[in-house]
Amino acid sequence: MAFETFKKMNLLKFGYDWLNQRVPLEAAIKFATKKEVPVHKHSIWYYMGGICMLFVVLQLVTGLLLMVHYVPSYEGAYQSVMAINNKIPFGWLIRSMHSWGANLFIAILVIHMFSTYFMKAYRSPRELTWFSGLGLIGLAMVFGFTGYLLPMDEMAFFATKVGVDVAGEAPFIGELVANFVRGGEEVGQATMNRFFLIHVCALPAALMGALGLHLLLIQIHGISEPEYFKKLSIKKYEKFFPDFIMNDMFVWGGVTLLFLAIVCLNPWPLGPTIDPSAPAPIGIKPEWYFLSQFQVLKLMPSQFLFFEGAHVAMAIIGAAASTMVLIPFLDTGKNPTISKLATIWGVVFLIALGVLTYMGLQV
Amino acid sequence: MMMMMATGQEEKIETPPTFDYSAETAGETMSRRLFMGGMIGVFGAVMAAVAAGPLLSYLWPPKSTAIKIDKLVLGKVAEFPAGTSKNFKFGSIPALFIHSPDGSMHAFNATCSHLGCTVQYQQAKNNIYCACHGGTYDPATGNVVAGPPPEGLHKLLASVEAGEIVIRPEKAGAKA
Numbered sequence: 001m002a003f004e005t006f007k008k009m010n011l012l013k014f015g016y017d018w019l020n021q022r023v024p025l026e027a028a029i030k031f032a033t034k035k036e037v038p039v040h041k042h043s044i045w046y047y048m049g050g051i052c053m054l055f056v057v058l059q060l061v062t063g064l065l066l067m068v069h070y071v072p073s074y075e076g077a078y079q080s081v082m083a084i085n086n087k088i089p090f091g092w093l094i095r096s097m098h099s100w101g102a103n104l105f106i107a108i109l110v111i112h113m114f115s116t117y118f119m120k121a122y123r124s125p126r127e128l129t130w131f132s133g134l135g136l137i138g139l140a141m142v143f144g145f146t147g148y149l150l151p152m153d154e155m156a157f158f159a160t161k162v163g164v165d166v167a168g169e170a171p172f173i174g175e176l177v178a179n180f181v182r183g184g185e186e187v188g189q190a191t192m193n194r195f196f197l198i199h200v201c202a203l204p205a206a207l208m209g210a211l212g213l214h215l216l217l218i219q220i221h222g223i224s225e226p227e228y229f230k231k232l233s234i235k236k237y238e239k240f241f242p243d244f245i246m247n248d249m250f251v252w253g254g255v256t257l258l259f260l261a262i263v264c265l266n267p268w269p270l271g272p273t274i275d276p277s278a279p280a281p282i283g284i285k286p287e288w289y290f291l292s293q294f295q296v297l298k299l300m301p302s303q304f305l306f307f308e309g310a311h312v313a314m315a316i317i318g319a320a321a322s323t324m325v326l327i328p329f330l331d332t333g334k335n336p337t338i339s340k341l342a343t344i345w346g347v348v349f350l351i352a353l354g355v356l357t358y359m360g361l362q363v
Numbered sequence: 364m365m366m367m368m369a370t371g372q373e374e375k376i377e378t379p380p381t382f383d384y385s386a387e388t389a390g391e392t393m394s395r396r397l398f399m400g401g402m403i404g405v406f407g408a409v410m411a412a413v414a415a416g417p418l419l420s421y422l423w424p425p426k427s428t429a430i431k432i433d434k435l436v437l438g439k440v441a442e443f444p445a446g447t448s449k450n451f452k453f454g455s456i457p458a459l460f461i462h463s464p465d466g467s468m469h470a471f472n473a474t475c476s477h478l479g480c481t482v483q484y485q486q487a488k489n490n491i492y493c494a495c496h497g498g499t500y501d502p503a504t505g506n507v508v509a510g511p512p513p514e515g516l517h518k519l520l521a522s523v524e525a526g527e528i529v530i531r532p533e534k535a536g537a538k539a
Contacts, residue, residue: 158480162495165479184424186455277452279459279473279483280494297478298496302513309511310477 032241035222039236040229045115049218050248051255052112052136055105056211058259059143062098063200070150072196074189077152078273085270092267097259099268102147104259106140106289113137117324117346120333121224127328129221132214134324139207144287146199149192153271158280160195161187163290166297169310186276227333291360292353293317298360320349430454437521437528448484453519453530457481460521460528461502464489470519470530471505477512491516 019025037046069088071080084091113133116122122130149160164187168178183190229235238244286294296317300309323345331342432454443449448461450473459473461484471491473481480495484502491500498510505516520531 158495162478162480169478179424180422182424190424277450277457278481279450279457280480282494284480284494294496298511300511302477302507302511308513310513313511 029241031219032245033239035219035240036237037223037240037244038225038229039238040226042115042119042226045112045119046223046244047248047251048108048112048115050251051108052105054252054255055101055108056207058097058101059105060204062094062101063204065094066098067200072150072192074152074192077150077192081151081153081270085267093263096263096266096268098147100259100263100266102140102144103287103289104262106137106144109137109140110289113324114346114350116224117327118343119224119226120331120339120342122328123331123333124328126217126221126224129214129217130328131325132210132217135210136207136214139203139210141289143199143203143207144289146195146203148287149187149195150199151270152192152274154274154278154281155271155284157187157274157276158284159286160191163286164191166293166310166314169314171311285360288357288361292356295356295360320352323349433531435530437530440523440526440528443528446486448486450481450483458519458530459484459491459516460530461491463502467503468521468523468528469503469505470521471500472517472519474516475512476507476514476516477510482516 016025037043066084069080069084069091071077081095084095086092116130116133145159145163149156164178164182167181168174170177179185181191181194183194225235285291297310297313300313302309304312327342331338333339435451435453437443437449437451437460443460443462445462445466446464448459450457450459452458453472457473458470459482460468460470462468471482473483475482475493475495475498477493477496477498480493482491482493482498482500484490485492489502490508491502491505492498493500493510493512496511498512499508500506500512500516501508505518507513507515518533520533522529522531
């Protein structure tokens with residue numbers, strides 16, 4: 001009977017019906033077709049979230065592929081990355097995609113964050129969406145930091161040393177935290193084990209949780225609209241499914257092509273192997289997304305008033321970052337002056353990030 | 364209905380007595396539901412605390428992984444003419460030996476006091492430099508000359524014994 005039915009129906013319909021009887025597929029499609037995306041002069045920023053998703057997928061896939069040949073040991077890691085780069089067919093491509101992808105993922109996340117900031121999408125009822133987004137940026141940065149050590153080249157070694165020592169400067173618990181993260185007093189095999197575990201197990205699990213929450217909240221609250229758009233008498237919307245998703249797919253295609261061009265034209269380099277007794281190489285600097293913090297640490301004198309310079313620098317970085325956490329509570333949309341101040345602060349924050357990053361690059 | 368017809372009497376259906384759990388009836392300050400909820404919470408917290416101890420001690424790194432030494436022969440004096448330097452490991456710590464242009468010899472723990480990078484001797488500028496955040500130290504004393512380091516470099520003792528450069532902690536038996 002089932003076979004007769006199967007013969008009468010085409011395969012697609014059979015599959016659809018079979019699934020629909022087991023999961024609420026029809027309801028999901030109804031929801032997707034009912035969902036609307038506002039169309040206005042800032043609509044382009046809505047695509048950033050989708051591009052972030054694309055990079056999450058790319059990072060997971062290339063990360064899994066790298067693990068096939070990568071050896072997570074203090075002695076063997078460098079050699080294995082060297083082999084991935086030089087011996088294994090298309091290894092250089094996979095590694096470059098992963099390294100470039102990590103950087104571009106954070107760049108798109110930052111653009112996505114500031115576009116939602118300036119569209120005031122952090123306001124009620126979307127505070128939790130904003131926080132989960134900030135959490136995702138935090139996770140992406142920890143991904144970058146822990147992944148940076150894994151090739152075990154010279155830069156990786158010192159970047160990890162400095163990064164963990166920055167944590168060690170935190171008052172009271174700093175040294176305990178630094179020791180815990182390092183797995184001892186020196187960057188070594190224990191550090192490698194911990195960073196690898198965090199990078200390939202703990203962080204992907206946390207990312208899935210935070211991303212799931214972020215996406216769920218977007219479905220619950222819908223896509224946010226800019227203030228000016230809310231006041232319009234005639235508003236234009238497009239269907240999420242199939243219109244917006246179709247555009248999204250074109251954007252993904254374009255971004256993927258651009259990404260592959262970058263990766264193929266500029267394969268990610270591998271520095272010299274580490275020598276634990278060697279000094280930090282001249283011109284050493286962290287990845288671009290840590291450059292602004294690096295520059296604040298560098299600019300601060302050894303003593304600032306009664307405090308140690310590094311502590312003041314970390315307090316400044318912490319205070320600036322915490323404004324992003326507090327903004328939904330400060331700018332609720334009820335006071336136009338505070339709203340303007342929040343926009344100005346966003347611009348100042350962005351300029352400061354840009355200038356400090358540029359200064360950090362000029363080493 | 365059938366039974367009623369048979370007996371000719373209206374049967375009374377007895378319902379079991381209901382128990383009121385609310386605090387008002389019992390004259391208590393806390394309801395049973397709240398008490399049980401609280402107890403489950405306390406039990407959960409205790410269980411989490413009990414589990415956290417072994418878990419943390421499992422994850423905690425060993426107290427010290429550092430290798431401590433009292434003496435290191437760096438090499439023959441002839442290998443280090445005036446104006447040269449060498450970064451090396453003194454046990455677990457990164458160290459720096461400098462044979463200054465004036466002929467004096469100095470050795471330091473090469474860990475920058477700012478954020479732990481390993482410093483180097485710059486012959487052309489005759490200073491000790493940290494490439495991470497630009498800290499600069501005096502090559503004779505290890506004192507901070509410029510940049511963000513909060514304190515100078517810790518000194519080691521460099522001496523010449525039988526034509527060889529020997530490095531020791533600053534005080535005999537002291538931690539390097």
